[in-house]
Amino acid sequence: MPEEAFLQALPVRQREDLYSTGSPSLKTRKEQLLKLKTILLKHEEAFMEALHSDLGKPAFESFSSEIAVLLNEIDYVCRHLAKWMRPVRSRHLKMGYVETVNRNRHPHGSVLIIGSWNYPLQLSLMPAIGAIAAGNRCVIKPSEHAPATAGLLEEVMNAAFTPEQVTVVTGDARTASLLTSSRFDLIFFTGSGETGKLVAEQAAGQLTPVILELGGKNPCIIDEKGFSEAAIRDIVWGKFLNAGQTCIAPDTLFVHESIFEKTLNELSAVISAFYGDRPQTNGDYGRICTDAHFQKVLEFIRQGDVRHGGTHDRDDRFIAPTVVTDMDPGSPILEEEIFGPVLPVIPYTDLNTLLSSGMIQRDALTGYMFSKDKNGIQLFKDHMQSPTISVNQVIHHAASPHIAFGGKGRSGYGAYHGKTGFLAFSYEKTDYSAHHFIRFRGKFPPYSERNMKALKKLRKWLL
Template sequence: MPDHDIHFLKTLPERQREELLSTGRPSPEVVKKQLLKLKTILLEHEAAFIEALHSDLGKPAFESFSSEIAVLLNEIEYVCKHVAQWNRPVRSRHLKLGYVESLKRMRHPYGSVLIIGSWNYPVQLTLMPAIGAIAAGNRCVIKPSEHAPATAELLKEIINHAFPPEQLHVVTGDAQTASLLTSSPFDLIFFTGSGKTGKAVAEQAAKQLTPVILELGGKNPCIMDETGFSKAAIRDIVWGKFLNAGQTCIAPDTLFVHHSIYEKTLTEISACVSAFYGERPQASGDYGRICTHAHFQKMVDFIGQGIVREGGTHDRNDRYIAPTVVTDIKPGSPILEEEIFGPVLPVIPYTDLKSLLASGSLQRDALTGYIFSSNKEQIQLFKEHMLSPTISVNQVIQHAASPFIAFGGVGRSGYGAYHGKAGFLAFSYEKTDYRTYHYLRFQGKFPPYSDRNMKALKKLRRWLL
């Protein structure tokens, strides 16, 4: 990287802070104008985004619009509708003995925010956090993933043309560029990606005491009990698993099926895959591709760890992995321990939900947990077992599109949340204007202290402090 580029990146956070300081915190009206500019970009360049996403991930146009563009348009519209309300100060007064305290609490932007996006949804996962950051009044630097190069270059070209670098700027590059950025003096870092890289980002940020929001992944368990089987349920699971060729952080990772419905579940999954993608999914225009050759090889290795009941074929040159179902997996196999993040679905029978939960087979702190059931006791048992911030009953993935739901993880699936108001809160902190109005002044709080004042303090502490 040329020295002038390094200097530009290193000094960009400070320039963004200076610009924010000189212009002041943007009003809700200014924020809306910035967000509506983003909306215009998405609408005017829709075809270009769809083409770039197809180049990087083989995404069909419908999935590109629904899971990348439409959710961003909805988020912008929702935030624009509510941002003025979120920015209003919260005022309160409290009567104390000798004085009245007056509080005005308001949200304040962090300043210059770094957003590191992921390759699997390279438009949504870079611009969704940017919407929250802009809504809170911040300046932003976006680093898209180098593993989705066509989309990254398009974002850079369009956004850097529409916004000055002191307001919003896109930087492309590899892991070296990301390392340079995470060591720069940003006021907040938002990262979406793997747990391994997330740890590295958090460690680098900790050296400068920079706060971090981590959106990671996890093995999202999906349970179908004896009351949960239906063709509609299987359709939802198959769609959610193989959307974007399985490269979705909230996809059902592993399906646990009650033994009484196990075989008919496998039969219906195969029928559903054929209905969605035909007998040759590789020829289907509605099925995506694996992002990188390294990730492709990981999927091939996973397929070899069980008995293939559906799919299993693959083409390295095309980065194609068929929608695959595997069974009869040996305990301890990597596919049961690691996040799959691809179009390979283990289907595992169980006999008793309590025993399954007690076995340790489920990652309790996954990003989300799914259960298909009409049994309220079973649903409650699953909800109490899981630590995931979201438990979805009888559907998959749809909850992530809602601006009313905070999206984020816990434990190994990350920390911090965004979307809707949660995004506004994540990218701002509470700033308080505190004042007191005295009608009596007590000298006992000042030295020299006395036993008499100590007794008075213990008796009146609730009204004095």
């Protein structure tokens, strides 16, 4: 079968199989989730090797930021799924009748999941957990820019699941385009804002709902009371995890002028303590995923004064953890998401002035602040439109199944993780019935002034 016909047939096959068998039972959904857990555990070493091949990820980061969070999500979902699936029933006394309302969550049908290259395992399978929990069938398209992980996913997933249940499709941007123009019931996309717009445009042609997980310039603020060695360690860890290729990494650091030089000195000290004087030879530090992205990140470095790092090796796709200052206003490094191991540090004098300056993207995926000032923290929270604000900590919120993960505006729309994921991948279906004990003819035409007066008096009984 030609590629185009095969890809377009996938959602049809999955949808027909779902309709013929009905919405999966709790037992079936949990069996599929536990099968996914078994895959992760059985092929743990192979996945870590693939992630190292694609991104130079150390085993610790591969397990903690990809495999462990998936295992935890599966455990959490399996523990609570019965409660989430339980119908919600209610009865209401109305004018002349009693209404009964049964609300149930139903799967959308066949769901397309397009993963990203920076966390190619987690961002392919985390949405699938929510989709399977909600009773859907899935087509997963991992990123072609992480070929080792994508190939392994295709091999182990397609061996464990039938194509009607879950199937992994590998390929390039053309494959992704063919999929997004097919008749799926829901599309979940993780990636850049520009590509997200294209996905949404293609999906609109089929009236397919879309969840977009994008990125943004996540601000991180340290006020005059927020400095500590522990704070700097957290920021350095969060920024340079996965060589900076994390959508919720602190993108730009704003530091009160009274602690500016002290912060720069501590940043250098912590980076050296983490990765040594020759980070290229350090096994705990990753690599840039593609040559094109390497060049883009390198251009950012050239837009400021390097205060730490700056070394690079194109052949190895290595860029050292880098701190830059003194960027010109309007420079791309101040306008675009960096998505790499380059941390711009900018001094500020007053929080109100900083927040009103337009330098902070209010609808970034997240925002960070290190402070002990409750008023300043509240001011920052009120200013930001991000769905999640983290105070005195970075990154950790994204690993919690208790917290919805998603964006707003330029950082995307829709959310998932935990119960939010179950809700995102299902829709509410209502069964409504009424038991009449009195039938009022006054609701039918011809209407009268008398009936209008009665209607106004009895209005509440209609709701």
